[in-house]
Amino acid sequence: MASKVTTAQTMELAKARQNTRKERWHSFRSVMTQNKAALAGAIIIGAYLLMMLVAPIIAPYDPFEISLEDKLTPPSMEHWMGTDDKGRDILSRILYGSRLSIGVGFASVLFGAFFGITLGLIAGYYGKWVDTIISRILDVMLAFPGILLALAIISALGPGLINVTIAVGVFSIPLFARIVRGSTMEVKKLEYIDAIRTLGANDFTIIFKHIFPNVLSPIIVQGSMRLATAILSAAGLSFLGLGAQPPSPEWGAMLSSGRDFLFSAPYMAIFPGLMISILVLGFNLFGDGLRDALDPKLKK
């Protein structure tokens, strides 16, 4: 009998949670439709994702095709963004490069989110010495200023786009872990977690099936904000020659080659940088809107 009552209570709590999720979704939809800046961000991101998909269809030229007689041609009707020092069409390279630049950003955030969320859930749920150890590890990771931790990792693993993805991902781990840890500590104290535990659920089920869905909001907000930083960091590392290597059309690497022609062909550096800036702006606008919609506590 007692078990039946507990089950009914748990189901009620689960229903209430579902309603809260629905309310959150409605609040998200209304903020996204009312907040023009967030909508603009979503449109920008959508346009870039579309560009990634249709790059091979809409690119006017082969991004790797060298044509020395066309080298350093300024923007024209034939080459909208001009050509680079090897005569390659900059627009086509930018279109194809979107796959690399955006892909690295998403992959590194997913990498960081996976490990960060897992560590945060474990630290927040178990507390005590487990939390102390994980928190100290996170403190150490946060003690490296800016992209220096990423640089340290690349110095060991060697340059390359995959290693940049790992390095930038590692740099995101503590940021996800901190947020998830805090939210987990709050959620685990709620009644329905006790109810589920009473029903005999094990720690793994409680953490990943019942706590995780309830700490998703701050993760989504953090994820969208981190995407902007991850894309910037990965492009920065490629700019330094530590990420994508020539002739890759990754935007940071293109910007790096454009630097040598700043006097004679500034458009070589202007367009890749502009593409990165607009994308990051899109993620920032979208992230601000998401934060307002999903996590009013973080509004500041």
Add this chain to the structure above:
Amino acid sequence: MFLFILKRLAQIIPVILGVTLVVFLIMQMVPGDPAAILAGEGASQETIEQYREDLGLNRPVVEQYLSYVGNVFQGDLGNSLKNKQPVLDEILLRLPITMELAFYSILITIVLGLAAGIISAVKPYSVRDVSVMVIALLGISLPSFWLGLLLMYLFSVKLQWLPVAGWDGPLNIILPALTLGVGGAAIVARMTRSSMLDVIGQDYIRTARAKGLKEHFVIYKHALRNALIPVITVVGLQFGSLLGGTVLVESVFAINGLGRMIVDAIRTRDLPMVQGGVLVASLVFVFVNLLVDVMYRAVNKRIDLN
């Protein structure tokens, strides 16, 4: 306060040890034989073995780490693989340049950020507020390495007002410091605005206005003072990303600072130099954070006393 500083110092010891551990692990993570990398390409087996013996790479990892920490605390960061000179000597040459760049950049971050934040908060949701916040959002979104190139193109190539690169005189400082400081200024502006709006909504501000105090007096004497508290933390955090940002900006403007040294060392696989550079930059960041915490506490205490 003294106790607080002691407590914070005690808290950073494990962090410092952790940082040394991560830096030490760089060498362990290298694929292949670290001794062969340190000995350089084309080194004979004998030389590689000699390196292994000299650097203690044949000892257990824990023993190697303890020896590394011992050396670090004695100021021995090893020798560069490139020029065989002590890493610390090179860092001591480069660090002042980076710190000077960071200092001017943080100055720009604070002055520009506070001014923009206050301008926005005084008349919220006005055209002025929206314009400043849009500029701030752009400031956050522009990659520093691109902004640096644009500024260089405009002021050095086109207008020829400022030198293109290098670190020879005061004019050389302007563009790199501006490039590095703008992003932080945008974040500080957003934080100042948000914090000011919070404070302006408080009862005591309404009381101050009801007393008939002039608006600028209310804003600058009453609101700003309290609004600055959370801003201090943001400025402290900005110092970290700024220090990391020097890596990119020093590369754009060909400045021989610590950041550029680390990048060059990664390119040439000069691992002791990378380890030393990353370690020193991180330690500077840890101590700046400590300083910010102490400042934050001092400001809070003063307000409590008042």
